Amino acid sequence: MVGVTELLAGRDHVFVGFDGVVCTVFDAAGARTAADRLKPLVGAALPDDVAATGDPFAVLSYAASCGPNTADAVHRQLARLELEALVVAGPVPGSVELIGELAWRGFTVTAVGNQSVDAVRSHLSLHDLQYDVKRISARASGDPALLLPGTALVDAAVRGVGASPGQCVLIGGTPPELQAARAAGIATIALASAEPLTAPPDIVVTDLAELRLAG
Template sequence: MAGVEELLQEKDHVFLDFDGPVCDVFARLPSSEVADRLKRLVGPDLPADVNASADPFDVLRYAASCGPNTAHVVERQLSRLEGEAVALISPAPGVAEVLREWVAQGFTVTIVSNNSVDAIRSFLSLHELAEQVRGISARTTSDPARLKPQPMLLDAAVRALGTSPRQCVMVGDSAADILAARAAGVASIALATTPAKRRALAALSPDALVTDLADLRLAG
């Protein structure tokens, strides 16, 4: 894996995941509660794995398999609950400093996330981070096939910037981020703050790996 400073110096555009690097979306409104509220919209006869899941996106994926109307209802409720969730939380420690440093060094920053555009925009505005972010490429439809680990959100961010994938780097803390970056032809930096996550993400061979958000300030 390359060094973070070396890798960033080769790029012009940073794509940053939202849930994890920027904030912990469901820190105060737990994802398990959100998932349970979404399940009630789908109905009582859920598959066992969906019924047991604490991940709202598992419910959204199942809703999509039930048809576009069900998917739309579940996605709209998920978007509302994400808005409630982000109103209760603060930015991740150090993220404001990282964003300011990237912008000062000439990078553009785009949030690339499976979370809803509205929730992300609201959070950035509330915490005065919007000026550091060039764009948002995030969930706007009820189709989970357009979300990471598929590359569509990254492809859209590349097009919006009028650039090429080789000038971009994705920073994220999940397997979906690394896989989506690879599929889009974008370099990846894994943010892995626990030993278990370091093992899991290192196994996916990202272009670089850091263990703390502050490590991303080494570009320059």
């Protein structure tokens, strides 16, 4: 397997998965609470799977099937819930140091995630990362087709830095982040987690510290 040094060599742009590498927005209990707070916006007569879900993005996906107005309402409320959660959600250990080092070494760092643009920007500012993370590619509407594991956000990140996929690498901590990058033709580094990875990454690390000073 290729090493970190070799993978980063010749690449200029690093995408970091927001919910997995930069921070964890919701734990399991928080995600269920968020999903339950979104469901009344969709209606009382929900399909059984939607009524039972603890995934706020499953509620958003169902809301989109109810029409753009409903999807927009759920998207906006989810953004507020994300902002609330990020007030207390600290960075993933080592993420602040890694991002600072990547920026110092000349990589263009882009945060990529399904969370709202405002939530991502708020977290970066709260932890003084707004200058090291040059771009954000995140949720701007209630359209689930534009979210991970689809490639839209990753494709937008590539266009945003004016590069080709081969000039980029994504560091991801969740399966949707890694799956989207692989589908877009981007090299991937996975921060190992309890979740099974359906898209095999190029490199797996157990700690973000393993990526510091590499290359």
